[in-house]
Amino acid sequence: MVVATNLGFPRIGAQRETKKIVESFWAGKVNEVALDEAAVKLRAENWKLQKEQGLEHIPSGDFSFYDHVLDHSVMFNVIPQRFRHLADGHERTFAIGRGIQKPATETQAKVDIEAQEMKKWFDTNYHYIVPEFETNQTFGLGSKIKTLEEFNEAKALGIHTRPVVLGPLSFLLLGKPAKNSHGLDLLSLLPKVLPVYEELFAKLAAAGADWVQIDEPCLVLDLSAEIIDQYRVVYNRLGAAAPSLKFLVATYFGRIGNNVAFVKDTPIAALHIDLVRSPEQLQSIIDNLNQTQILSLGLIDGRNIWKTNLAKALELANAAVKAVGSNRVFVAPSCSLLHAPVTLRFEKRLAQQKPELFDWLAYSEEKCKEIHILAQALNNGAESVAAALADNARSIEARRVSPHTTNAAVRQRLEAIVPDQLRRRNVFATRQKTQEESLPLPRFPTTTIGSFPQTKEIRLARSKFTKNEIDEKTYKEFIKKEIEFCVRAQEKLDLDVLVHGEAERNDMNGWIASYGSRCVRPPIIFGDVHRVNPMTIEETVYAQSLTNKPMKGMLTGPVTCLRWSFVRDDIPQSIVCTQLALAIRDEVVDLEKANIVHVQVDEPAIREGLPLRAVDYEYYLQWAVDAFLLSTTGVTDKTVIHTHMCYSDFQDIFQAIIRMDADVLTIENSKSDMKILNAFAKHGYSAGIGPGVFDIHSPRVPSTSEMKERADAMLEYIPARNLWINPDCGLKTRGWKEVNESLENMVAVAKALRALD
Ligand code: GLN
Ligand code: ZN
Secondary structure, rough: EEEEEOOOOOOOOOOOOHHHHHHHHHOOOHHHHHHHHHHHHHHHHHHHHHHHHHOOOEOOOOOOOOOOHHHHHHHHHHOHHHHOOOOOHHHHHHHHHOEEEOOOOOOOOEEEEEEEEEEOOOOOOOOEEEOEEOOOOOOOOOOOOOHHHHHHHHHOOOEEEEEEEHHHHHHHHEEEEOOOOOOOHHHHHHHHHHHHHHHHHHHHHHHHOOOOOOHHHHHOOOOHHHHHHHHHHHHHHHHHHHHOEEEEEEEOOOOOOHHHHHHHHHHOOOEEEOOOHHHHHHHHHHOOOOOOOOOEEEOOOOOOOOOOOHHHHHHHHHHHHHHHHHHHHEEOOOOOHHHHOOOOOOOHHHHHHOOOOOOOOOOOOHHHHHHHHHHHHHHHHHHHHHHHHHHHHHHHHHHHHHOOOOOOOHHHHOOOOOOOOOOOOOHHHHHHHHHHHHHHOOOOOOOOOOOOOOOOHHHHHHHHHOOOOOOOOHHHHHHHHHHHOOOOOOOHHOOOOOEEHHHHHHHHOOOEEEEEEEEEEEEEEEEOOOOOOOOOHHHHHHHHHHHOOOOEEEEEEHHHHHHHHOOOOOOHHHHHHHHHHHHHHHHHHHHHHOOEEEEEOOOOOOOOOOOHHHHHHHHHHHHHHHHHHHHHHOOOOOOOOEEEEOOOOOOOOOHHHHHHHOOOEOOOOOOOOOOHHHHHHOOOOOEEEEEOOOOOOOOOOOOOOEEEEEEEEOOOOHHHHHHOOOOOOOOOOOOOOHHHHHHHHHHHHHHHHHHHH
């Protein structure tokens, strides 16, 4: 019999219960008991819901208040030195995730500990806390064994679950050596960490677990033969140590490729593969399993919101059943549903306002139901779920033929793109001269990345506007006042290129986990994209009217719009991206027409979209960079195109960045040494560049001298003519006081450099 399974359920709660209780805890409004009670309640609801939807293997241990990788580190007692003196408990876990700062009191010295690094989880927009390992790292189970506790918690409710743990190789490979342990070979820690896995598995077995899900997402990366060999050794050892347990090793986000070779020589009972990303891998995986191994088919897209085409999924599943027999098949989502919103039940507004679109959607709850339907169809024949399949086919067909997903004019425009639309009229060196002549700026021009503090008042006004408590006119007036305030502040600081401050920008709270308690609500791209109306012209022109200094227009680039949305899955992403690019191109051209000389097109997500396998880089970078070029090259030489990326990991993409041909690139740099700038120079980057001179994640006010030192070091690698002075990223999460002080010091740096020049 085919088994209906799940790999993980969202932990935020349908009404963002987790976020709310966690933030109340941080604010000191509730204690640990209340925090735990809320979690117990939510977990029970999630398990029950999955059971009601007909799932047989229901995950436990997938819940987290902050991040599951962090929880795993804590469970295995991998606590960085600097946190070890803190008492075991939620507070310490949060401290590792967020850092901790407390002023001195009469009885206690001040506490100020830096958080552990946060990194994007593979190619998703979810962030995990990077484990830090030391040369003398020890591992052990603490007093609270989260995975075991949650298994028992479900058991007490009469729900037999499949505990989920992060596998030993992915745990180590996703980590990094601690500062004091440079050069540590992460896999050398295997002999020390494996006994702890064995101990955990023995405890789970004793508690009655039969299946255990071991996540090894690193198996979809390019791995060396040595690492693959370690996989074989490790899983043989773990299997021998826990003979009563059945291991499901889960991979997701891509194809396993040749990495699968070790599986057949191990006691791994089941292998999960992502068939949404890589449906073509089915046959080769089947060929690489041994006669008893089960294949868990990831057929339901765990990273998107569309209903599954069940007929198509069934075709694939039937092929698998035919090849290995129904006793060796599970059906599952492609990955944990952590990356999908919780349920459609509360989408009342969408259901009312966009019933057509609503009919095409499936969130986590609905995805669980789809898994059940597939399993039923496989076990009892399609007739047994005929009504459900027919209903699904109707939705899929409605979406396919909907007049609202295709726009002939957009398609034609796409067809008509010519190479000239992907290049500026002249090369940077020529443009630079024109730009310097037509709008001279002081040497070492100062600017910011776009956003200024999003104050309580701004958020309140926006929330009132969304709830229709104030009308559009009132809201717009409010935004105008904010813009004016922001422009005056920048004039007072004597910055050179100003911004309007992005007060109108809303990063809506909502649907899916991004990091810690932060949730985001990605837009849905369901049809061909085009620009209905100008998007930023009014605000930008208004901001420019307030000042004689140049005002920088501010847009999000096509790749970032694409990456941070739920994107339609019926046409290639490259096409959606090109459509976005055309819409942005129109806006950039209109900004130029409105006499806006500086235009910034942010692309912070271009790196995150880099494929997981090196062979796929080239194709992606080709269309991604083309899209950026399409969006920015409609202007004359005198318009200064800026772009911004908020990270400093440029490995593998230097050439692509050079090809983007922006006039100015601002990047995060304040915490990195000058290695990146050196690499930029080596790769032949020769346009304007603004490596951040201060960290915007911290409320700390940097002194002029420390920033000057940084700028001096930059000048070793960057010609003075090309160097811009700016912070690492936008200032929206900061307060006005520290922003004013930091920028004042920053402007002083530029002035000091000019004096010497
Ligand atoms: N312009 C944006 C800001 O200043 C850039 C945001 C980003 O890079 N993520 O906030
Ligand atoms: Zn940024």
